[in-house]
Amino acid sequence: MEDSFSEKQSLELITGMINKAKNKFSESGTLYLVWGVAILICSLSQFVFGNILGYKNAYYGWFITWIVYIYQAIFLARKKKNQKVRTYTDEILGYVWICFILCFFVMIFILIYTKSFTLIYSAILVLYAIPTFLSGAILKVKSLIIGGICCWVLAALSMFIPLQYHLLLISVAVIVAWIIPGIYLRNKYLAQNKLAQQF
Amino acid sequence: MFKDLDPILHSQLRLAAMSILISVKEAEFTFIKEQTNATAGNLSVQLNKLKDAGYIDITKQFKNNYPLTVCKITDRGIFAFEEYVKALRSYMPENNK
Secondary structure, eight states: SSSSSOHHHHHHHHHHHHHHHOOOOOOHHHHHHHHHHHHHHHHHHHIIIISSSSSGGGGGGGGHHHHHHHHEEEEEEEEHHHOOOEEEHHHHHHHHHHHHHHHHHHHHHHHHTTOOOOOOGHHHHHHHHHHHHHHHHHHHHHHHHHHHHHHHHHHHHOOOOOOGGGHHHHHHHOOOOOOHHHHHHHHHHHHHHHHHHHO | OOOOOOOTOOSHHHHHHHHHHHHSEEHHHHHHHHHTTHHHHHHHHHHHHHTTTTTTEEEEEEETTTTEEEEEEOHHHHHHHHHHHHHHHHGGGGGOO
């Protein structure tokens, strides 16, 4: 690169470089898909084994989530290791999901402590909506924004639906809020990588 | 009235590196090298000039036993970059009518 260049070229260079860095889309959608599928399996299995087949310990299926937590920790550690650039978007998204996890556990604790078991699934739906909606707004991904709004609608609907069907609302929520946007993000990420390999 | 352009920033490679660093929180040396298509030696010299001017912070670490250089823009760097862009705008024909 030569040092003599015009003011117009300077502005073009700045714009080009900022766009290059800005378009570095690092969200692969993997965790949306993994969590979406895991929660879908857990909620459906609890609904089928508990509400239809009448097993008392149908909630055991939720222990799968611990495997997903371990996978997530490994996945994030690997991602950090391979990441050459850290954007402000990555940082903000990280904080959004930390807030969600903290709110989730505090809310579950409060609901169990106060024996408000009937509200657990509605509260979970409200909480699912927050990081989904915010991630959609930050990443400018419409399907996540729509998914977040759907979670809030489902949470409101849960007030009019018998408790035994609330697990089905959770299943619908994770399909709309995490699995569908997860597939979209995955395809976008793979397309970006394919494009990057061509140049 | 034309404003003076900051000579530290008015160099293609240094400006390219600063433009990348203003858009991200931090970036590895290899990332800046890939984006600017510069040689490692030239980029290293230019980044050190930016560091000496106080526009960026350079941290040297180790990752998997390999040296890793991470660059981050400073508040002074952000201010200088903004002033540079303001000065550039004064050169645009629409601002000189």
